[in-house]
Amino acid sequence: MSPDTTPLPTRREFLQRMAGGILVFVSLRDLLAAQAVLEGAAPSRRVLPGLPTDFNAFIRIGEDGRVTGFTGKIEMGQGTITSLGQTLADELEVPLDSVDMVMGDTELCPYDMGTWGSMTTRFFGPALQAAAAEAKAVLLQLAAEALGLPRERLVAKAGVVYDREQEARRITYGALAKGRRIERHLDVGAKAKAFSEYTVVGRSVQRRDGREKVTGAALYAADMRLPGMLYAKVLRPPAHGATLKGLDTTAAEQVAGIRIVRDGDLVAVLHELPDTAAAAFLRIKADFDLPGTGLDDRNIFDHLLRVAPDGKVAAQSGDLTEGARRATQKFEATYLNSYVAHVPIETHAALARVEGAKATVWASTQNPFSARDQVAQAIGLPAEAVRVIVPFVGGAFGGKTVNGQAVEAARLAKAAGRPVQVMRSRADEFFHDPFRPAAIAKVRSGIDADGKMAFWDFDDFYGGGRGAEQFYSVPNHRTSVHGTDLLGPPGSHPFATGAWRAPGNSGNTFARESQVDTMATAAGIDPLEFRLRNLGDPRMIRVLKAAAEKFGWTPSRPPSRRGLGVACAIDAGTYVAAMAEVEVVAGEGRVRVRRVVCAQDMGVVINPEGARMQVEGCIMMGLGYALSEEVHFSDGRILDTNFGTYRIPLFSWLPRIETVLVENNQLAPQGGGEPAITVVGAMVANALHDATGVRLLRLPMSPERVRAALA
Amino acid sequence: MPDSISLRLNGRPVQLNVDGDRRLLWVLRTELGLTGAKYGCGEAHCGACTVLVDGAPVHSCRLRVKDARGREVVTIEGLEKDGRLHPLQKAFMENDALQCGFCTPGMIMAALGLLNANPRPSEEQVARGLERNLCRCGAHPRIVRAILAAAAQMGGES
DSSP, X not given: OOOOOSOXXXXXXXXXXXXXXXXXXXXXXXXXXXXXXXXXXXXXXXXXXXXXXXXXXXXXXXXXXXXXXXXXXXOSSSOHHXXXXXXXXXXXXXXXXXXXXXXXXXXXXXXXXXXXXXXXXXXXXXXXXXXXXXXXXXXXXXXXXXXXXXXGGEEEETTEEEETTXXXXXXXXXXXXXXXXXXXXXXXXXXXXXXXXXXXXXXXXXXXXXXXXXXXXXXXXGGOOOTTOEEEEEOOOSSTTOEEEEXXXXXXXXXXXXXXXXXXXXXXXXXXXXXXXXXXXXXXEEEEEOOOOOOBTTTHHHHHHHTOOOEEEEEEESOHHHHHHHOSEEEEEEEEEOOBOOOOSSOOEEEEEEETTEEEEEEOOSOHHHHXXXXXXXXXXXXXXEEEEOOBOOOOTTOSOSOHHHHHHHHHXXXXXXXXXXXXXXXXXXXXXXXXXXXXXXXXXXXXXXXXXXXXXXXXXXXXXXXXXXXXXXXXXXXXXEOSSTTOSTTSSSSOBOOOXXXXXXXXXXXXXXXXXXXXXXXXXXXXXXXXXXXXXXXXXXXXXXXXXXXXXXXXXXXXXXXXXXXXXXXXXXXXXXXXXXXXXXXXXXXEXXXXXXXXXXXXXXXXXXXXXXXXXXXXXXXXXXXXXXXXXXXXXXXXXXXXXXXXXXXXXXXXXXXXXXXXXXXXXXOOSSGGXXXXXXXXXHHHHHHHSOXXXXXXXXXXXXXXXXX | OOEEEEEEETTXXXXXXXXXXXXXXXXXXXXXXXXXXXXXOSSSSSOTTEEEETTEEEETTTOBGGGGTTSEEEOGGGSOBTTXXXXXXXXXXXXXXXXXXXXXXXXXXXXXXXXXXXXXXXHHHHHHXXXXXXXXXXXXXXXXXXXHHHHHHTTTOO
């Protein structure tokens, strides 16, 4: 239950301790630079630290033959502890169960910017694979020397190198590593296997973290215990923008064992028991000056449009005026998408220990290296004196990137002289959450007499631009993005906003695919047929047809009253098309999604079952932003404090979900954790229209909104 | 003033000297060192803290310790017997019925409570039985599948 309380080794000590073994370090500057560019929509306003100068991935083959991969990525449910292990096992020719992954420890693992953007497999996977390929080359060389055979005669398989002509002549990896100390540093480019040679990659394997997680043994940040630790309850303002005016802690101080810490703007109640700290906290009297923004969840869109930044053209071709002239029917609509919370079931938590000039923080975070830098700055230590360790993370979805709880725990531990754990209450979690920004998309479009799109003019406000660009074969088009980051310019959003699973794309896809359906309806053409008629991209045509085949889609003039909807999108290099069947519960306005088919082309699939799991997760989670999730707020107050008012999908919502992984082994692995969530809002909106003839232009399509629209 | 409270925890007698008004969840997670039950909401909405009390699922974030006096409490840590996983635990693993895993202990305990009351539930009964357990990752289809598989494997016994 406790983390090891003996002093933790430094990286140098750690590497020295690996007396024997083969270590391979890989530096992948090019890939990291690519990741940095893709991170144009970085999840927070922080300054990105410089790219690492040493290395980005390393692996070790130990004297016991076990293989360990080290990565600054973290496991938050997406399953990369398994898929990265598969990549290593395959390239190195070892059984999967002899591979260990060490993740998210800033002392032991190479620098990493953070786990987001569906980039682990796309960008880190190749680094790990290159390291493994190099390690195998070293092993084969060593084996050639040990066995006195030419390298060409040797085969590596299941952790053993043997003579292909006389299999009894063999030596294990462990024996090869014994007593050795071999380090290799290489740049990207070691020759890795071709897809056809894979034996572990591409096969479904059970999650490797399963046993720990079903027994309760898996530790999360709030499960960490240290001798003498205190639990903190941190004072937070009642509203964003409020400032502390007066504070009376007298009554709280009466509780036995209570300590109050006030460190500038940070006020906290500390106790050896978390519930006692929380109870004493209620006795604190705090007065705040409230700002009074006048903004709430009803008037926010007017405000956002009023202060919107100018658009930057992200894509254009042809001539919109010419397109409008040729169009026989024109359409214009504004689509709204509400603020949405991340609500991982694990609230933000951290345990910090500050001893002299060294600090260790166990934190639930998606970016341990940023957390390290933030903690170091907050408590006045150099970054190398701070170690952040990320245990299992209980869901994050883009929301665990700000690390306020880690900084609080470290400041309080320093002030109290004892280890301190901070675990946010659910209300605190809602309050501090950097919500998915509310976004607006304005679309003008037109079709010609043949049902072909003649022009397309799309303005993305606050969506950050991801997924804003359309992919139909429309000769005259323009896409403008107003505000390319998710934080919005100062004075726009009344609280922090940031990345949320496939940031921006869900709203942009909702707008685009709703508009496409509107045109199909006006043209009297089946929505699938309309899309195929207007698409030239063979990958998209293929996924749409794959979804249609699985679904058993039969064409009909919309609205068909069958409650069927389709939508497609591109996200993180992956193509996705989905179809749904819905029904509207009469009188209640409740939309019940009965069945979903989702087809996805994500390039090489490392763990098919893992990929299907991510698709199902996207569909289920996506039903929330589609049907119920919306942050309620007024004058900087976040009115949602728990699941009673902020409704996330329940078991009773579960549709039958079928996933089709469209084979594309010519393409390297693409994103898997996010793409399928982008289509859910549009697919359900289109199905709702197909069922009722009514189109909703605002998410979520809550029962109240559906009732009002149907009335 | 601490109360003296005895109960059975995972098959063993336990004697506690704690304020009886404290919620079971925090006593489990601190004094008793069992962190399998999780805090998720504190208001019995999410089910991450679910344990069994006398065989029935209970939100331990709401239950006062004194109300567990003399009763049989089972947490996720109590399911594995002699290194052998409970059929539900095995089924959750075999069906990949988890992602981040944070809701998993509560999910399994709620499922066990459900099977205690209804050893051969239909798919719909499983979904209804877990309505008060939230999963944010979207592992729902696999959780339902795992529970049905475990029920079949347990042959109608709980």
